[in-house]
Amino acid sequence: MNRTLINILRFVLxxxxxxxxxxxxxxxxxxxxYIYLIFVMLxxxxxxxxQQLLLGFGIGLVIDLxxxxxxxxxxxxxxxxxxxxxxxxxxxxxxxxxxxxxPNMVQLDFPWFLRYTLCMVFVHNFTYFMLEGFxxxxxxxxxxxxxxxxxxxxxxxxxxxxxxxxxxxxxxx
Numbered sequence: 001m002n003r004t005l006i007n008i009l010r011f012v013l014x015x016x017x018x019x020x021x022x023x024x025x026x027x028x029x030x031x032x033x034y035i036y037l038i039f040v041m042l043x044x045x046x047x048x049x050x051q052q053l054l055l056g057f058g059i060g061l062v063i064d065l066x067x068x069x070x071x072x073x074x075x076x077x078x079x080x081x082x083x084x085x086x087x088x089x090x091x092x093x094x095x096x097x098x099x100x101x102x103p104n105m106v107q108l109d110f111p112w113f114l115r116y117t118l119c120m121v122f123v124h125n126f127t128y129f130m131l132e133g134f135x136x137x138x139x140x141x142x143x144x145x146x147x148x149x150x151x152x153x154x155x156x157x158x159x160x161x162x163x164x165x166x167x168x169x170x171x172x173x
Contacts (some may be wrong), residue, residue, distance in 0.1 A: 003044065003101070010060060014039050019066045022156070030145050033153045034124065035160060036063055039118050040081050044102050049085065056081030069132075076128035084122045091115040106165055115156065121153045122146070 018036040040056045060077030105113045129142040
């Protein structure tokens with residue numbers, strides 16, 4: 001299937017799942033899981049930076065429109081897209097990606113993908129909750145939300161990716 005069509009389908013399905021399902025998960029008012037981040041995380045590795053920023057802004061803006069959050073998701077996903085190349089270099093070390101189109105668990109190992117997911121979710125949540133609080137009086141509350149939301153979002157993202165990723169046997173065939 002065409003990569004552009006896959007990304008469009010991924011965009012739509014993640015927005016629908018985030019808005020209709022995941023946004024209704026609230027545990028104590030502090031846990032805010034976000035699965036739509038998968039879209040930015042799985043963008044092709046060779047995609048130009050300006051396209052990553054534009055797509056990150058776009059999905060964040062769509063989420064903002066549904067949630068009424070006045071650009072906070074757009075800002076956070078744009079920051080996430082901006083930090084993505086650096087995070088990939090950070091978690092990869094000297095590992096090369098010659099034959100890999102997008103970061104995934106099939107071609108890369110689980111520990112690499114876990115580190116990548118944790119970093120990307122942390123950047124998003126840190127940016128989002130700091131923009132949401134936008135006050136030194138609410139820094140403690142924002143840090144608490146970051147600490148409890150990052151593991152939950154990371155867990156959900158990893159479960160979704162494991163569920164919908166092809167197995168290594170299918171890739172080799």
